[in-house]
Structure formats: structure tokens, C-alpha cells
Amino acid sequence: MPRDLKPAPRLRLAKKWCQMWVIMEAIHQMGLQAGEEVGTAMDPASREFYPAGQNHLRLENKTLSREQMVDYYSDLVHDYPLCLLEDRLAEDAWAGWRLLTERLGEPD
Numbered sequence: 001m002p003r004d005l006k007p008a009p010r011l012r013l014a015k016k017w018c019q020m021w022v023i024m025e026a027i028h029q030m031g032l033q034a035g036e037e038v039g040t041a042m043d044p045a046s047r048e049f050y051p052a053g054q055n056h057l058r059l060e061n062k063t064l065s066r067e068q069m070v071d072y073y074s075d076l077v078h079d080y081p082l083c084l085l086e087d088r089l090a091e092d093a094w095a096g097w098r099l100l101t102e103r104l105g106e107p108d
Contacts, residue, residue: 020080035081042076043086046093055089066096074103 020042027034034040049056055064064072066089073088089096 020076024080035083039083040081041084041086042082044088046087046089047091066093066099069096070099070103073100077104 020040023040024034027038027040032038046055049058055066055069056062057064069089073085076082077085089100
């Protein structure tokens with residue numbers, strides 16, 4: 001059976017990283033290994049949750065400081081085998097980008 005590459009469905013689950021767990025479980029159920037046989041990526045579209053200079057996570061009903069947002073992504077990258085984390089912070093959130101780069105390193 002050929003496997004077509006398709007983007008993951010858009011999941012709207014309110015628990016922190018529940019969407020990633022669902023994707024990891026689906027990969028496991030297919031008998032594949034995430035990070036080796038299947039690459040996972042995430043595009044949080046940060047400009048959508050950064051109104052008025054705040055990181056507002058609507059599904060979790062939280063507003064995070066830049067440091068908390070960097071912690072959030074650091075934990076995410078540590079817990080899941082992401083090969084790409086696109087559009088992590090707002091384009092003009094320079095202090096956050098600096099902190100994120102210090103924590104996670106330069107993007108590939």
C-alpha cells in the first residue's frame with residue numbers, strides 16, 4: 001500500500017500538546033517511528049496568537065510572557081521529535097527570538 005505524504009489534520013484539542021500526542025499515537029499505530037521514519041513538523045502561526053505584543057494561547061486560555069513562551073517551545077522540542085518548528089514567535093519579537101536561539105540554538 002503506497003503511503004502518500006499529506007499534512008496532518010488540523011486538530012482543535014484544548015489540552016497542552018494533546019494534538020502532538022494524537023499525531024505520535026497515529027504514527028505508532030501505523031507501526032512507524034516518529035523522528036526516524038516519519039518527520040513531524042509544527043507551524044503554530046505565531047502572528048495569530050501575538051496580538052498587542054502578548055503570546056495568547058486561545059485553546060489553553062493563557063497569556064504567556066516571552067520567557068514562558070520560550071519555555072513552552074523548549075519543553076515541546078524536548079518531549080516530541082520535531083524536525084521543524086516554523087513561525088515560532090512573532091516577526092518583531094526580537095528579545096524572544098534572541099532568548100529562543102540561546103535556548104534551542106540556530107534553526108537548521
